[in-house]
Amino acid sequence: MKVLDYRRLGWGAMGLCLCISSVLAGEVDQALIDRGRYVAAVSGCNDCHTPGYAQNDGQTPEAQWLTGDRLGWYGPWGTTYPSNLRLLAAQLDESQWIAMARNLKSLPPMPWFNLNRMSAEDSRALYHYLRFLGPAGEPAPAYQPPGVEPQSPHVTFPAGP
Ligand code: HEC
Known part of the structure; x- marks a missing residue:
């Protein structure tokens, strides 16, 4: 019966290891997600990419x-x-x-030049936060070429300095 005892001990130890590692993994993921939430808020992404956010003092759910x-x-x-x-x-x-964020070039007012400078760690955290939130909503309306003033609500920029 000694053999059986050793086996039990082995399985028990293995179970304990798995349990500890999953707790640690859970903590790492939660920390990453929290950091991503923080990056999204303080680097201004919500201001434009979240409906109503800039107009309602950041109260969009x-x-x-x-x-x-x-x-x-x-x-x-x-x-x-x-x-x-x-x-x-x-x-x-x-x-x-991370590569997209580092190399993105797009039209105004997207501050792509700021996003290009985001650290890989912050970019990674933002990505995991987005994956944690999951896909939702509709694709944004399609880009319209210059000279066609949209009929739907829009912000008008001056022609330039
Ligand atoms: C001042 C408004 C504004 C802010 C702030 C802003 N964006 Fe944007 N973003 C836009 C607009 C408008 C577009 C679409 C640009 C275009 O069509 O070329 C865009 C496009 C993008 C794209 C390209 C998406 C695609 O499908 O190709 C990414 C990625 C992006 N933004 C990420 C971010 C992130 C991350 C932040 C925060 C660090 C941020 N943006 C902050 C307005 C903004």
């Missing part, structure tokens, strides 16, 4: 964060709409997201 916006930004570049970042993250893996 988290369930709608980063689902994009139908408010157009009309200027000499045409009309752009803040993309649905939750749908975008759902299509990319972590390394694709």
